Amino acid sequence: MDTHKTNVMRVLESREIPYLSKTYEVEEGQYDGTLIARKIGLDPDSVFKTLVCVGDKGAHLVFCIPVSQELDLKKAAKASGQKRVEMLPLKDLLPLTGYVRGGCSPIGMKKLFPTYIDETAQLFDVISVSAGKRGAQVLLSADALCEVIGAEYASLTVD
Numbered sequence: 001m002d003t004h005k006t007n008v009m010r011v012l013e014s015r016e017i018p019y020l021s022k023t024y025e026v027e028e029g030q031y032d033g034t035l036i037a038r039k040i041g042l043d044p045d046s047v048f049k050t051l052v053c054v055g056d057k058g059a060h061l062v063f064c065i066p067v068s069q070e071l072d073l074k075k076a077a078k079a080s081g082q083k084r085v086e087m088l089p090l091k092d093l094l095p096l097t098g099y100v101r102g103g104c105s106p107i108g109m110k111k112l113f114p115t116y117i118d119e120t121a122q123l124f125d126v127i128s129v130s131a132g133k134r135g136a137q138v139l140l141s142a143d144a145l146c147e148v149i150g151a152e153y154a155s156l157t158v159d
Contacts, residue, residue: 006108006131006133006136007108007132008105008107008131008132009021009131009138010108011108011148012107012140012148015147015148017140017144017147017148018144019138019139019140019144020126020138020139020140021131021137022041022042022128022136022137022138023135023136023137024039024040024135025039025135026102026134026135031101031102032067033049033067033068034067034068036067036137037067037068037128040128040137042128042139043124044066044067044068045066045068045120045123045124046066046124046126046127046128047067047128047129047137048064048066048067048117048121048127048128048129049065049066049104050064050099050104050105050130051063051064051071051087052087052088052093052096052097052104052113053071053076053085053086053087053088054085054087054088055077055080055083055084055085056083056084056085057082059080059114060088060096060111060113061076061082061085061113061115061116062106062113062114062116063076063116063117063118063156064106064115064118064121064129064145064151065118065156065157066118066120066157069118069157069158070157071156071157071158072156072157072158072159073085073086075154075155075156075157076116076154076156079116079152079154079156080116096109096110096111097110098110099130099132100133100134102130102134103132103134103135103136104130105129105130105131105132105138106129106145106149106151107129107132107138107145107149108132112150115150115152116151116152116153116154116156117142117145117146117151117152117153117154118153118154118155118156118157119153119154119155119156120157121142121145122142122143122153124142125141126139126140127139127141127142127145
């Protein structure tokens with residue numbers, strides 16, 4: 001197992017948040033979260049992807065949803081108090097967050113943005129999010145994740 005600590009792991013340790021890390025082999029151009037869940041031996045419903053959006057008022061917003069699901073932009077807008085939200089253009093992801101596609105974590109972004117986690121996270125003892133680089137995930141309780149990033153639970157996925 002890769003023992004290289006990411007910024008995400010350092011943030012969790014500094015806040016004394018217990019976590020486990022899992023690594024997996026990265027295949028170029030492969031961003032399939034369900035495949036990643038299988039590689040690390042977890043239920044895809046407990047592995048969460050991090051999506052960054054822009055609200056109609058120009059606010060940047062972060063949404064964490066199960067990798068097997070799709071973000072419902074209307075629900076995301078409602079949860080965040082926006083009239084509408086749209087996905088952040090990919091070219092803006094690294095400069096805004098410090099993370100690349102496939103390695104974006106809700107923890108340790110350059111700035112703390114309003115963050116919403118799909119309410120289904122509460123069904124699991126442990127969920128997984130990116131450790132801040134492709135090929136690494138951290139497993140922690142959903143409540144601990146909410147605590148460390150100031151997130152709220154909301155209904156966010158397409159029915």
